[in-house]
Amino acid sequence: MYRVLIVGMISSTILYVCGLLLLFLQNPNPLQTEITHYSNFRELVQQLLAVRAAAVLTFATIVLIATPITRVLLSVFVFAANRDRKFVLITGIVVLILLISVVLGYFWNLSID
Amino acid sequence: MVEVTVTFLTICFLAAVLAGFLGGLFGIGGGIIIVPFLTVFMSVPIHDAIAISLVSVIATSNAGGSSYLEQRITNIKLAMYLEVATTAGALIGSVVTLLLRSWVLFMIFGVLLTFVALSSFKSRASDERRMIRNEFVDAKQDGISKYLGLTGSYFDVSQNKQVDYRVNGASKGALISSFAGITSGLLGVGGGIIKVAAMNMFMNVPLKAAVGTSKFMIGVTAAVGALLFFVAGVVDVYVLAPIALGTTLGATLGTLIMNKIRSYVLKISFGFLVTYFAYTMFAQGLTLAFGINLPMLG
Numbered sequence: 001m002y003r004v005l006i007v008g009m010i011s012s013t014i015l016y017v018c019g020l021l022l023l024f025l026q027n028p029n030p031l032q033t034e035i036t037h038y039s040n041f042r043e044l045v046q047q048l049l050a051v052r053a054a055a056v057l058t059f060a061t062i063v064l065i066a067t068p069i070t071r072v073l074l075s076v077f078v079f080a081a082n083r084d085r086k087f088v089l090i091t092g093i094v095v096l097i098l099l100i101s102v103v104l105g106y107f108w109n110l111s112i113d
Numbered sequence: 114m115v116e117v118t119v120t121f122l123t124i125c126f127l128a129a130v131l132a133g134f135l136g137g138l139f140g141i142g143g144g145i146i147i148v149p150f151l152t153v154f155m156s157v158p159i160h161d162a163i164a165i166s167l168v169s170v171i172a173t174s175n176a177g178g179s180s181y182l183e184q185r186i187t188n189i190k191l192a193m194y195l196e197v198a199t200t201a202g203a204l205i206g207s208v209v210t211l212l213l214r215s216w217v218l219f220m221i222f223g224v225l226l227t228f229v230a231l232s233s234f235k236s237r238a239s240d241e242r243r244m245i246r247n248e249f250v251d252a253k254q255d256g257i258s259k260y261l262g263l264t265g266s267y268f269d270v271s272q273n274k275q276v277d278y279r280v281n282g283a284s285k286g287a288l289i290s291s292f293a294g295i296t297s298g299l300l301g302v303g304g305g306i307i308k309v310a311a312m313n314m315f316m317n318v319p320l321k322a323a324v325g326t327s328k329f330m331i332g333v334t335a336a337v338g339a340l341l342f343f344v345a346g347v348v349d350v351y352v353l354a355p356i357a358l359g360t361t362l363g364a365t366l367g368t369l370i371m372n373k374i375r376s377y378v379l380k381i382s383f384g385f386l387v388t389y390f391a392y393t394m395f396a397q398g399l400t401l402a403f404g405i406n407l408p409m410l411g
Contacts, residue, residue, distance in 0.1 A: 005182070005332075009175040013361055016354045020122065023351070057350035061168060064357065065339050067175055068332030075193065086261060090193050094333065097200040101207070101337045105344030108211060 004074060008067025015060030023053035069098060122355045125155065129169065129359025135383060136173050136360070137367020143360050144170050144302030145229055148222060149390040153397060157352060159215045159222075163301030164342035165353045167207075167335050169360045170303045174332035176364040181325030188265040188326045191280060191318070194257075195326075198287040199308070199334040202294020207338035210299050211345065219398030222300050226391035229306060233384035244319070249278035252317045257283035267322055276319050286316040298338035303331040 047055035072094055079087040128150045129143075136143030144166045151162035181187045210218065243249060254263070263280035280286075293307035305327045312323035342348050396407040 005175045009172065009361060012172070013358060016358050019350075020354050020358075023117075024119070054350060057354050060357075061343060061348060061350055061353060064168060064171055064175075065336055065343060068171060068336045069340075072196075072333055075189070087190065087193060090197055090261075093197050094193070094200050097197075097204055098337060098340060101204055101341040102344050104204075104208060105341040108341075108345040 004071050005067060008063060008070065012060045012064040012067070015056060015063060019053050019056035019060055022051065022056055026053055072098070117351045121155070125151075125352060126355035126359040128154075129356045130363040130366075131359075133173055133176075133360035133363025133365075134367040135363075137176070137364040138370070139233075139380070139383060143173050143364065144300070145226060145387065146390070147356060147360070148301050149226070149394055151352070151356075152219075153390075153393045155352075157349075159218050160210065160347060161349050161352070163210060163218070163299075164339075164348045165356055166301035167297070167342060168339045168348060168353055169356045170297075170301070170335040171332050171339060172357045172361045173364040174303065174328055174335065176361050176368065181328055184267075184325075186267045186322055186325035187329045188263075188318070188322055189329070190261065191263050191265065191312070191316075192326045192329045194261055194263065194283070195287060195290045195308070195311075196330055196333050198291040199294035199297070199304070199330055200337045202291035202296075203298035203334050203337040204294075204341070206295040206298025206300075207341045208298075209295075210301075210338075211347075216398045216401035218300070219394050219401065223391050223394035223398060225296065225300060225302070226387050226394060230384050230387040230391055232306065233380055233387060244272070244276060249276065249317060249319055252279045252281050254279050255281050255283050265318070265322055267319075267325075269319075269321060276322075278317060278319055278322065281317050282315045286311050289315065294334055294337075297331075297334050298341075301338070303335055305331055 044055055044058060048059055072091060076088060076091045076095065079091060129147065132143040132146035132150070135146060147166040147169060148159070148162045151157040151165065152159050157165070257263075258280040261283075263283065264278065265280070266275060266277045268274075269276050289311035290308055293304035293311065296302060296307060297304040305324075308327040308330060309320070309323045312318040312326060313320050318326070339348075392407075399405040399407060
């Protein structure tokens with residue numbers, strides 16, 4: 001399971017380095033940052049394909065946040081495979097809380113726009 | 114608005130390396146250094162700083178957590194059980210943060226730093242004494258702990274022996290862990306200090322197993338708040354990038370040499386650094402709330 005953590009750590013690190021390099025290649029002058037957020041997934045993918053720095057950095061952040069979440073999802077399967085019902089339930093609650101935080105964040109995003 | 118220049122990014126990166134390094138060394142997430150640094154020295158608004166710090170805490174946890182897993186020190190079942198409490202707390206904490214005013218957050222952060230400073234000046238009760246008395250093995254498990262089969266065992270390299278333990282105080286531990294979760298979401302920290310204390314002092318878990326298990330939990334706990342802030346669109350990825358890179362590098366270095374040095378001087382200087390940050394956070398809070406200007410000493 002620690003491989004998930006290592007793979008997540010290394011890939012997000014590489015993405016952050018690439019994103020920062022792109023940032024300075026694309027904008028040689030100091031820039032005012034506006035928090036860039038993509039309102040939908042398609043927009044992010046389009047910007048990623050266009051290799052925009054902000055999109056690469058956003059993707060790096062997604063990989064980083066997804067790493068521990070993948071670990072939790074994996075352990076649900078491991079506990080299920082071992083027929084450990086109590087721990088499938090316990091880990092399931094954690095997954096549910098993660099889902100709630102996405103929903104709450106989404107509504108907050110809508111409320112400030 | 115923060116102006117992103119090469120200098121700005123370099124300073125952020127270097128500070129994050131230091132924060133990650135101290136984090137790896139003392140078994141904390143490093144958030145308690147990142148947030149004061151960003152707000153006081155880089156003039157980043159505290160809400161943004163908390164969101165950035167929380168995501169970088171995940172990076173620290175990924176770096177530190179994997180090595181403990183590899184050494185089989187982490188108690189995965191115990192971590193899963195306590196994660197229910199920490200994630201629920203983190204959800205509450207991160208929602209509350211979005212609603213609170215800046216000066217209130219500065220004040221709460223100052224209180225947290227004061228506690229951390231006090232605990233770093235105090236020496237910990239020896240685990241070795243508890244091991245000799247077999248306290249870890251002989252403990253009577255409570256209902257929850259027995260039901261879930263919460264026991265553990267790891268090989269202690271410095272003592273050259275296998276350490277077995279039985280978990281007790283499961284409900285008290287969960288209660289304290291939920292408080293650790295609230296702190297994490299509210300202030301953008303990992304809350305590792307609280308989790309380690311909960312396990313070591315109230316749940317009969319040896320210190321090393323507690324630190325390893327806490328590191329493992331921090332990633333998921335921080336992910337709850339990080340996910341919420343990210344989806345809510347309050348994470349500034351330009352500032353986050355050097356901070357995440359720096360903490361990853363620092364944490365890896367810190368974890369590598371953690372077992373090799375035992376410096377009393379280092380711990381005391383860490384205590385002074387945190388005390389100084391506590392002061393600056395209170396000062397900033399007072400300025401924002403009442404317009405009182407305390408000297409910033411720096």
